[in-house]
Amino acid sequence: xxxxxxxxxxxxxxxxxxxxxxxxxxxxxxxxxxxxxxxxxxxxxxxxxxxxxxxxxxxxxxxxxxxxxxxxxxxxxxxxxxxxxxxxxxxxxxxxxxxxxxxxxxxxxxxxxxxxxxxxxxxxxxxxxxxxxxxxxxxxxxxxxxxxxxxxxxxxxxxxxxxxxxxxxxxxxxxxxxxxxxxxxxxxxxxxxxxxxxxxxxxxxxxxxxxxxxxxxxxxxxxxxxxxxxxxxxx
Amino acid sequence: xxxxxxxxxxxxxxxxxxxxxxxxxxxxxxxxxxxxxxxxxxxxxxxxxxxxxxxxxxxxxxxxxxxxxxxxxxxxxxxxxxxxxxxxxxxxxxxxxxxxxxxxxxxxxxxxxxxxxxxxxxxxxxxxxxxxxxxxxxxxxxxxxxxxxxxxxxxxxxxxxxxxxxxxxxxxxxxxxxxxxxxxxxxxxxxxxxxxxxxxxxxxxxxxxxxxxxxxxxxxxxxxxxxxxxxxxxx
Numbered sequence: 397x398x399x400x401x402x403x404x405x406x407x408x409x410x411x412x413x414x415x416x417x418x419x420x421x422x423x424x425x426x427x428x429x430x431x432x433x434x435x436x437x438x439x440x441x442x443x444x445x446x447x448x449x450x451x452x453x454x455x456x457x458x459x460x461x462x463x464x465x466x467x468x469x470x471x472x473x474x475x476x477x478x479x480x481x482x483x484x485x486x487x488x489x490x491x492x493x494x495x496x497x498x499x500x501x502x503x504x505x506x507x508x509x510x511x512x513x514x515x516x517x518x519x520x521x522x523x524x525x526x527x528x529x530x531x532x533x534x535x536x537x538x539x540x541x542x543x544x545x546x547x548x549x550x551x552x553x554x555x556x557x558x559x560x561x562x563x564x565x566x567x568x569x570x571x572x573x574x575x576x577x578x579x580x581x582x583x584x585x586x587x588x589x590x591x592x593x594x595x596x597x598x599x600x601x602x603x604x605x606x607x608x609x610x611x612x613x614x615x616x617x618x619x620x621x622x623x624x625x626x627x628x629x630x631x
Numbered sequence: 632x633x634x635x636x637x638x639x640x641x642x643x644x645x646x647x648x649x650x651x652x653x654x655x656x657x658x659x660x661x662x663x664x665x666x667x668x669x670x671x672x673x674x675x676x677x678x679x680x681x682x683x684x685x686x687x688x689x690x691x692x693x694x695x696x697x698x699x700x701x702x703x704x705x706x707x708x709x710x711x712x713x714x715x716x717x718x719x720x721x722x723x724x725x726x727x728x729x730x731x732x733x734x735x736x737x738x739x740x741x742x743x744x745x746x747x748x749x750x751x752x753x754x755x756x757x758x759x760x761x762x763x764x765x766x767x768x769x770x771x772x773x774x775x776x777x778x779x780x781x782x783x784x785x786x787x788x789x790x791x792x793x794x795x796x797x798x799x800x801x802x803x804x805x806x807x808x809x810x811x812x813x814x815x816x817x818x819x820x821x822x823x824x825x826x827x828x829x830x831x832x833x834x835x836x837x838x839x840x841x842x843x844x845x846x847x848x849x850x851x852x853x854x855x856x857x858x859x860x861x862x863x864x865x866x
Contacts, residue, residue: 410800
């Protein structure tokens with residue numbers, strides 16, 4: 397059986413840093429000998445500009461990035477890709493466009509066959525069973541909330557702890573995730589900014605600087621550090 | 632033609648206050664001679680507890696509140712209601728349940744016939760053409776994002792200005808609403824906490840203490856105060 401290889405990043409920008417700077421070493425190491433990436437820019441409106449930003453950053457790593465929105469046949473582009481990177485932005489726009497272009501099953505197939513997959517923010521949301529733990533505004537109705545299901549648990553990217561001094565009465569992130577667990581059974585990993593997950597076969601590693609918080613149904617939330625064994629999430 | 636009467640509240644709790652305390656005088660005045668309210672608690676999981684909280688608060692105003700979740704025939708309850716109040720919580724759960732109980736057209740019909748409608752937070756979201764400007768997590772997939780369409784514009788409740796000191800890189804509320812306007816033409820009124828809208832026929836009044844911010848496609852956002860004429864939003 398081929399090992400799946402998946403890198404799921406909380407956020408592409410850390411305060412004060414440039415695009416993907418905080419995780420560029422990890423991306424470089426993760427891709428290894430692979431020097432070309434198929435980019436999925438659907439989460440942002442301006443795809444040309446998004447491609448340019450991403451291509452410049454990958455070029456610094458010696459990797460050629462080309463965007464799927466320029467391909468005549470997007471499904472074929474996925475089938476030929478050596479690796480795939482789905483960028484952040486609005487998760488609903490992204491998933492809607494993946495459905496419109498009928499790309500979900502071909503991306504899933506390729507990742508199951510062992511090509512490296514990288515997701516950042518909204519790109520990490522769509523790697524999960526559903527997009528039900530996104531933070532984004534539902535600006536477009538996708539045909540379904542079901543997503544790529546590359547990992548069997550949910551990620552909440554940009555996870556942020558409650559500010560005890562806040563006077564804002566909108567739901568905290570923790571409250572929102574607990575609402576999710578009132579209606580769904582899948583566990584949720586809140587990935588703080590600066591963190592990412594590297595999944596290889598049956599192994600999952602939390603990396604980066606932010607840590608994570610794990611939410612399971614009818615259990616107290618658990619703080620996770622880079623040494624926490626999270627392999628059970630893949631079962 | 633009968634005048635529609637609609638009260639749309641940003642939030643049911645203001646920091647440091649009790650449930651609906653900040654807008655109780657307005658609700659009392661808005662309902663006038665009407666002393667019974669049909670409550671829709673679907674946005675929260677625990678409907679019994681939610682009914683109790685709401686009923687106690689309305690009782691202090693001398694108004695009897697009963698919850699639709701106890702009615703054998705919810706559609707009939709809507710058709711007999713003297714007024715309707717939809718409470719806050721998760722907008723996706725709320726809208727999903729309105730669809731399941733086939734209540735959208737009957738609520739719309741009753742409000743068009745002139746009975747007072749009150750919405751708070753998620754309850755204000757569902758009064759709009761769609762729920763595409765909610766802040767909530769999409770924990771349940773409703774059959775459609777289309778909502779009650781009682782007013783022809785979108786509300787973003789709990790509107791919050793960006794904090795220039797924040798190091799969090801998730802989208803600001805303003806960015807999210809601008810993403811909505813990249814994909815949709817309907818204007819969005821960001822109602823800050825402490826604010827509400829009172830709509831009577833062709834008149835709309837911004838009231839309360841928070842003010843609002845108006846977002847229109849391809850225009851700069853506009854700050855709105857309680858003296859701003861917003862009637863054009865109803866056209």
